[in-house]
Amino acid sequence: MFAARQSFGVFQKRAFSASARQASKVTVLGAAGGIGQPLSLLMKLNPRVSQLALYDIRGGPGVAADLSHINTNSTVTGYEPTASGLKEALTDAEIVLIPAGVPRKPGMTRDDLFNTNASIVRDLAKAAADASPNAKILVISNPVNSTVPIVAEVFKSKGVYNPKRLFGVTTLDVVRASRFISQVKKTDPANEEVPVVGGHSGVTIVPLLSQSNHADIEGETRDALVNRIQFGGDEVVKAKDGAGSATLSMAFAGARFAESLLKAAQGVKGVIEPTFVDSPLYKDQGVEFFASRVELGPEGVKEILPVGQVNAYEEKLLEACLGDLKKNIKKGVDFVAQNP
Ligand SMILES: NC(=O)C1=CN([C@@H]2O[C@H](COP(=O)(O)OP(=O)(O)OC[C@H]3O[C@@H](n4cnc5c(N)ncnc54)[C@H](O)[C@@H]3O)[C@@H](O)[C@H]2O)C=CC1
Numbered sequence: 001m002f003a004a005r006q007s008f009g010v011f012q013k014r015a016f017s018a019s020a021r022q023a024s025k026v027t028v029l030g031a032a033g034g035i036g037q038p039l040s041l042l043m044k045l046n047p048r049v050s051q052l053a054l055y056d057i058r059g060g061p062g063v064a065a066d067l068s069h070i071n072t073n074s075t076v077t078g079y080e081p082t083a084s085g086l087k088e089a090l091t092d093a094e095i096v097l098i099p100a101g102v103p104r105k106p107g108m109t110r111d112d113l114f115n116t117n118a119s120i121v122r123d124l125a126k127a128a129a130d131a132s133p134n135a136k137i138l139v140i141s142n143p144v145n146s147t148v149p150i151v152a153e154v155f156k157s158k159g160v161y162n163p164k165r166l167f168g169v170t171t172l173d174v175v176r177a178s179r180f181i182s183q184v185k186k187t188d189p190a191n192e193e194v195p196v197v198g199g200h201s202g203v204t205i206v207p208l209l210s211q212s213n214h215a216d217i218e219g220e221t222r223d224a225l226v227n228r229i230q231f232g233g234d235e236v237v238k239a240k241d242g243a244g245s246a247t248l249s250m251a252f253a254g255a256r257f258a259e260s261l262l263k264a265a266q267g268v269k270g271v272i273e274p275t276f277v278d279s280p281l282y283k284d285q286g287v288e289f290f291a292s293r294v295e296l297g298p299e300g301v302k303e304i305l306p307v308g309q310v311n312a313y314e315e316k317l318l319e320a321c322l323g324d325l326k327k328n329i330k331k332g333v334d335f336v337a338q339n340p
């Protein structure tokens with residue numbers, strides 16, 4: 001008990017000095033949704049955030065009024081679903097989190113969401129390129145493998161694209177990998193880190209168990225674990241039975257990634273997160289975006305770390321990933337070319 005209280009005190013003290021260092025406005029687009037609400041709550045609890053701007057096509061001001069009663073120092077503002085509301089929400093943002101769009105129902109793939117979510121993300125990206133061209137853009141809306149290239153193309157068309165500031169949020173995959181491996185090995189997930197590279201759907205999700213604490217996992221146990229990490233999203237979609245996909249674990253993961261970016265911006269060194277970015281790693285194979293471990297810095301991406309050594313099994317997983325990923329990326333790029 002004493003140790004727990006003591007570490008809480010240390011956390012509070014560090015958090016206070018961080019918040020005193022720099023004002024950080026965080027904007028959430030899609031803030032009234034299943035992910036948006038708990039994600040906004042976690043941002044309201046983050047002492048590194050000074051201003052929280054909440055926008056949704058419905059319900060933004062209500063969520064903002066509710067959260068604004070929480071006794072942390074940040075201000076919370078909800079915006080009307082108008083062009084000027086969106087512009088105000090985005091102006092001066094350091095971080096823009098985008099969980100706007102429809103979620104899956106059982107039987108759907110993430111790619112089945114493309115027709116609806118592509119135009120939602122394109123339009124929000126246009127507004128962000130105009131109102132907050134220097135913000136770090138964190139794309140949660142699926143299919144991430146395509147929506148991130150959509151944002152890139154929109155920013156390019158407006159002459160404000162900076163690949164260091166665009167991120168597909170794949171943190172949930174590493175959160176799941178850490179939890180699932182700890183269940184297999186009966187360990188504390190706090191001590192389990194499994195790099196997950198590639199993209200964010202099915203076989204494009206490539207867990208590198210050989211780089212975890214348990215490189216010895218083999219055979220059926222390995223196959224089942226890899227499959228569970230790749231299709232963890234489906235597990236939740238099925239259990240929710242038509243009521244959507246992961247929201248609470250995604251809010252946790254999104255808040256972790258935003259916190260890492262804020263930390264790096266506020267001077268903390270050595271912050272590393274896996275994320276889906278404009279990446280040189282497989283460009284020679286025509287794959288422009290790829291998730292890998294990335295060191296974050298004040299500008300966003302500081303250094304994209306290599307995939308590292310993989311075994312023959314993982315080499316095969318990577319092959320399958322790259323084929324699908326290339327198609328998903330092209331679909332996003334083509335969409336903006338055909339529907340500017
Ligand atoms: N990257 C990841 O790991 C994950 C991504 N997702 C994706 O996140 C997205 C959101 O999921 P949920 O929050 O569960 O859905 P939801 O339907 O509960 O919430 C989406 C919200 O977006 C809003 N919205 C729709 N169009 C908008 C627009 N043009 N501007 C602003 N807001 C708009 C809706 O009004 C709604 O409040 C889905 O596409 C889902 O597939 C979900 C889980 C994990």
Ligand SMILES: O=C([O-])CC(=O)C(=O)O
Pocket residue numbers: 103104110142172232233234236237245246
């Ligand atoms: O599975 C989905 O549709 C939502 C998602 O991306 C995830 O939970 O990883």
